[in-house]
Amino acid sequence: MFLQVPIFRSFLVTQSPAVHYVETRHLHIAYEQHGPANGEPIILLHGFPYSPRGYDEVAPALAAQGYRVIVPYLRGYGLTRFKHPDTPRSGQQAALAQDLLDLMDALALPQAALCGYDWGGRAACIVAALWPQRVSCLVTGDGYNLQNIPGSIRPLDPETEHRLWYQYYFHTPRGVEGLTDNRRALCELLWRLWSPTWMRNAERYPLSAPAFENADFVEVVIHSYRHRFMYAPGDPALEWIEDALAKQPTIGVPTISLCGADDGVGPAPEHDEDLEHFTGLYERRVLAGVGHNIPEEAPEATIKALLDLLRG
Numbered sequence: 001m002f003l004q005v006p007i008f009r010s011f012l013v014t015q016s017p018a019v020h021y022v023e024t025r026h027l028h029i030a031y032e033q034h035g036p037a038n039g040e041p042i043i044l045l046h047g048f049p050y051s052p053r054g055y056d057e058v059a060p061a062l063a064a065q066g067y068r069v070i071v072p073y074l075r076g077y078g079l080t081r082f083k084h085p086d087t088p089r090s091g092q093q094a095a096l097a098q099d100l101l102d103l104m105d106a107l108a109l110p111q112a113a114l115c116g117y118d119w120g121g122r123a124a125c126i127v128a129a130l131w132p133q134r135v136s137c138l139v140t141g142d143g144y145n146l147q148n149i150p151g152s153i154r155p156l157d158p159e160t161e162h163r164l165w166y167q168y169y170f171h172t173p174r175g176v177e178g179l180t181d182n183r184r185a186l187c188e189l190l191w192r193l194w195s196p197t198w199m200r201n202a203e204r205y206p207l208s209a210p211a212f213e214n215a216d217f218v219e220v221v222i223h224s225y226r227h228r229f230m231y232a233p234g235d236p237a238l239e240w241i242e243d244a245l246a247k248q249p250t251i252g253v254p255t256i257s258l259c260g261a262d263d264g265v266g267p268a269p270e271h272d273e274d275l276e277h278f279t280g281l282y283e284r285r286v287l288a289g290v291g292h293n294i295p296e297e298a299p300e301a302t303i304k305a306l307l308d309l310l311r312g
Contacts, residue, residue, distance in 0.1 A: 017059075019079055024102035026087050030079035031072035031103070035063030040136075041109050042306060044071045045100070047118020047141070048221060049187035050293060051077060051211035053204070057299035058115075062306065070107070074119060075099055076220030078211040089216050091119075091224025092234045093147050094241035097126035104134060115306055117141025117258075117294045119224070129249040130241070136253070137309035139302065141294045142266060143257040143274035143284065150246050152229045163265055166190060170225040180218050184209050194264040195291030204296060254281040256305040260290035260297070 017032045032052050042062055044055045052059075052071040059069045073080040074096065075089075082089065100123045104112060113136045116124035122145040128135045129146060155161065166186075169175035179186060187209065191201050226232035234242055255278055259268035268286045275282070285305065287298050295302040 021079075022103065022106040023083070024099070024106050026083055027075060027099060027102070028081045028083060029072050029099070029103055029106075030081075031070055032059070033071075034059045034069040035067050037068060039063075039066050039068035040310070041068045041070060041107075041112040042310075043100070043104070043109075043112050043114050043124075044069060044295070045114070045116030045120025045124055046071075046074060046077075047116070047120050048224070049190055049208075049212060050118065050296075051208035053207040053211075054117075054293060054296040055299075056207075056296070058295050058302050061299070061303050065307070067113075067310075070103075070112075072103055073211060074123075076214050076216045078214060080214070082216060088235045089219040089223060090227070090235045090238070091220040091222070092227040092238065092242070093122050093126060093245065094238035095235060096120075096123035097130070097241065098238060099123065100127050101131065101134070110134070111136050113137045113139075113306060113310055115139040115295070115302065116145075118292065121145040122147070125251060126241075126245065128251045128253045128255070130244055132251075132253050137306075138251065138253050138255040139305045139309065140255060140257050141292075142259050142263070142268075143272070144251070144277040146245055146248060146277075147228050148246075148248055149228055149230060149242065160266070167225045167229070170222050171229070171231055176218065176222055179221060183212050183217065187212055191293065195260075195262070195293050195297060196264050197262045197289055198291050198293070198297050200297075248277070250277050250279045252278075252280040254309050255283075256309060257282070257284040258294050258298070258301060258305055259284060259286045260292055260294055261286050261288050262290060263292045265292050 019030050022029050046054050055071050062069045114124035121141045125145040128138045188205050191205050272284045290298045
């Protein structure tokens with residue numbers, strides 16, 4: 001049975017906050033910051049095809065509670081830029097996790113609370129699994145987000161394969177051209193398909209769409225969806241991380257998994273199939289009437305999950 005989590009009122013940002021920058025080994029990472037600089041840090045991570053706008057109702061509410069809230073643009077999005085032309089425009093899961101670690105190091109954060117969904121949830125889950133000392137707690141969209149790449153050769157059930165049509169599209173030259181020429185229309189279609197019962201797609205999508213005009217967006221996205229099926233090689237410097245992830249390591253940090261009951265990519269199953277991957281404090285909350293864009297569709301549930309973990 002899917003339950004609607006009781007939550008409290010948050011508030012909406014009507015204007016984007018100032019963008020800050022930090023330099024890591026490979027990136028100039030653009031990020032937004034809310035709250036006091038000496039507050040306990042929380043990092044909020046968006047997915048594909050989304051942006052920091054997904055946290056417009058989450059970040060200021062957490063900042064009002066005294067937390068330092070950091071919302072970066074992932075590689076290939078917004079004003080985040082690669083420093084060198086010869087750096088691989090990788091979208092593989094190890095690259096996203098390494099970017100998160102590099103961001104924390106550049107900001108001198110020995111530990112932070114992490115919250116993410118889709119690509120951002122994958123980065124957060126990987127850091128929690130492989131570097132648990134860096135993570136005070138984790139809120140993950142749709143549970144255990146580590147890709148089982150060696151297992152990707154096995155076909156899934158037809159219903160699931162049907163929902164992954166866009167990934168197979170991106171495996172083809174036609175898909176590359178389609179994403180290049182029609183990125184706004186294609187990504188808007190994904191928003192509607194993945195959040196089919198949300199009434200604010202048309203209102204909110206134009207706020208995130210400019211982030212997809214990054215010059216590296218297409219290359220990073222295409223590599224992400226090819227690498228996960230072993231159709232593209234990864235960055236050799238990150239191979240050791242991928243080797244560790246192939247073992248599907250467990251996550252032991254305190255975790256709440258938020259799952260959308262109406263998620264058009266992967267609807268929450270009745271049985272929690274990810275339970276075995278979490279060895280510490282863990283809870284799954286299935287959100288009625290919510291699709292894939294969890295923090296934007298259910299900001300109050302996202303805030304509550306973080307505060308429940310942070311306050312013990």
